[in-house]
Amino acid sequence: MRRALPWLHRPTVRVAPVDDSDRWARLLAGSAQEQADQPLRICQLCVETLGVSGAGIAMVTTTGNRGVVCATNDISARVEDLQLTLGEGPCIDAVESGAPVVVPDLDSPVGLATDRWPAFMEGASAAGVKAVFAFPLRVGAISVGVMDLYRDTVGDLSSSQLRGALLAADAAALAVLHLDLDGDEAFADSVDSRSTYQLQVHQATGMVMGQLNVTIEQAFLLLRARAFAEGRALADLATDVVARRVRFTPEDS
Amino acid sequence: MTHANPPHDPDSSGRSREQALADTFVMLADTLVDDYDVVELLDHLVDACVDVLGATAAGLLLDDQKGNLAVVASSSHEAQLLEVFVLQSNEGPCLECVRDGVAVTSANIDRDAERWPLFVPAALAAGFHAVVAVPLRLRNQRIGALSLFSNTPELPSVDDRRVAQALADVATIGILQQRAVHRSGLLAEQLQHALHSRVAIEQAKGLLAERNDVDMEAAFAALRAHARNNNLKLTEVALAVVRGELDPRTLPTRGTTG
Numbered sequence: 001m002r003r004a005l006p007w008l009h010r011p012t013v014r015v016a017p018v019d020d021s022d023r024w025a026r027l028l029a030g031s032a033q034e035q036a037d038q039p040l041r042i043c044q045l046c047v048e049t050l051g052v053s054g055a056g057i058a059m060v061t062t063t064g065n066r067g068v069v070c071a072t073n074d075i076s077a078r079v080e081d082l083q084l085t086l087g088e089g090p091c092i093d094a095v096e097s098g099a100p101v102v103v104p105d106l107d108s109p110v111g112l113a114t115d116r117w118p119a120f121m122e123g124a125s126a127a128g129v130k131a132v133f134a135f136p137l138r139v140g141a142i143s144v145g146v147m148d149l150y151r152d153t154v155g156d157l158s159s160s161q162l163r164g165a166l167l168a169a170d171a172a173a174l175a176v177l178h179l180d181l182d183g184d185e186a187f188a189d190s191v192d193s194r195s196t197y198q199l200q201v202h203q204a205t206g207m208v209m210g211q212l213n214v215t216i217e218q219a220f221l222l223l224r225a226r227a228f229a230e231g232r233a234l235a236d237l238a239t240d241v242v243a244r245r246v247r248f249t250p251e252d253s
Numbered sequence: 254m255t256h257a258n259p260p261h262d263p264d265s266s267g268r269s270r271e272q273a274l275a276d277t278f279v280m281l282a283d284t285l286v287d288d289y290d291v292v293e294l295l296d297h298l299v300d301a302c303v304d305v306l307g308a309t310a311a312g313l314l315l316d317d318q319k320g321n322l323a324v325v326a327s328s329s330h331e332a333q334l335l336e337v338f339v340l341q342s343n344e345g346p347c348l349e350c351v352r353d354g355v356a357v358t359s360a361n362i363d364r365d366a367e368r369w370p371l372f373v374p375a376a377l378a379a380g381f382h383a384v385v386a387v388p389l390r391l392r393n394q395r396i397g398a399l400s401l402f403s404n405t406p407e408l409p410s411v412d413d414r415r416v417a418q419a420l421a422d423v424a425t426i427g428i429l430q431q432r433a434v435h436r437s438g439l440l441a442e443q444l445q446h447a448l449h450s451r452v453a454i455e456q457a458k459g460l461l462a463e464r465n466d467v468d469m470e471a472a473f474a475a476l477r478a479h480a481r482n483n484n485l486k487l488t489e490v491a492l493a494v495v496r497g498e499l500d501p502r503t504l505p506t507r508g509t510t511g
Binding site (some may be wrong): 062097098099100101102138139140141142159162163166167170199200202203204205206207208209210211215216242 | 464
């Protein structure tokens with residue numbers, strides 16, 4: 001039997017220099033009093049940098065919180081509101097499937113948007129929406145909502161725009177998680193897309209969940225909070241948790 | 254890792270290489286026509302690289318579309334250590350394979366220290382002396398790489414490398430579910446799905462390891478056994494465990510704390 005030891009260290013690698021991710025991290029880093037505005041700032045950055053007409057974030061969490069968190073304009077707010085009210089649309093599908101839903105041309109017969117979301121399509125068309133890109137706010141089993149980008153013209157996201165949108169969705173997931181659980185805002189800005197796929201971080205999250213009898217969402221924030229408090233890299237702390245060198249006790253929660 | 258549904262008794266010593274190869278592709282074809290779990294499929298593929306092609310270790314990395322490669326399947330600890338190093342050094346065969354979309358080989362890693370000054374010492378320290386990385390590609394898009402490592406300084410035969418590329422192609426088809434990919438969006442849907450599935454499985458492994466006091470391998474085996482016994486997808490089982498819909502203590506366990 002071959003060994004399948006815990007995932008150690010950082011199983012991710014940069015394919016290409018990514019100026020965007022550093023730029024995103026810089027743009028998103030803010031002072032503590034600005035943290036409550038973080039979701040809106042993320043949406044505004046999407047509009048400024050990704051060639052979209054508007055952006056909005058809706059919260060749909062396991063704690064039962066559900067609603068529009070923010071939107072950059074009235075049409076974006078309408079797009080979010082319509083979908084939550086009707087219970088159909090790209091953002092609902094993105095939450096349910098856990099994967100992005102990309103509709104570069106709502107009127108295209110190829111996408112069958114009218115068949116999939118007849119009521120949403122009516123409202124979206126009336127509002128002048130031509131393309132919708134919905135990104136679930138998700139980390140594995142953690143799911144807190146969705147970020148919608150829309151365009152008033154037909155057109156797909158370029159690969160660099162897609163990269164920006166995925167990074168924005170990572171940041172938004174963390175921001176909304178903090179809103180939902182009233183997390184410590186001091187470290188809510190520590191966006192690190194590379195840690196997302198350091199698999200020992202996710203194993204450690206599961207272990208903390210078991211040690212404290214908390215939800216996966218709470219465990220995720222507690223692990224990050226401790227790494228921040230101890231001035232350690234998240235992956236290093238996670239490695240210690242997985243190796244059972246570090247345990248979380250109720251005092252940590 | 255063991256196959257959830259071995260096509261025959263895994264008596265590799267009694268099977269010819271051709272039989273083993275045929276069995277592998279039959280199993281993969283069976284999987285692809287069914288409703289399958291993409292992460293489980295990729296685990297099968299890296300296992301086949303070891304079982305059928307004789308690799309010491311194998312790993313599969315995907316482009317996460319944010320500028321990183323992420324490991325979604327690995328046959329062993331050693332390969333993981335290497336992937337790690339690829340990350341830290343921004344260099345190595347997997348990286349070049351994904352970047353250029355062609356197979357990258359080193360028949361004697363020891364001699365490639367100038368080419369990959371950081372990768373080579375790490376590979377040697379992990380006991381690897383040869384590597385071949387083949388691309389996962391769909392037309393002009395490169396979505397990842399399958400890498401095979403050997404503990405001796407020799408490459409797989411030309412035939413075995415062709416098989417490795419075929420396995421990588423199966424992985425590509427499996428990830429994209431044979432759907433026509435003509436825009437970035439659909440590819441994003443499939444890739445992000447696979448990446449998050451792996452994350453959910455790791456979260457569930459962690460919870461299981463803690464609750465049942467077992468190591469990660471035993472936790473993974475328990476998830477797989479439950480999925481197989483109940484005809485569920487691995488990712489579904491993982492999500493049910495993490496969301497509290499399935500009590501970890503009811504899962505089959507064997508083994509002890511590692």
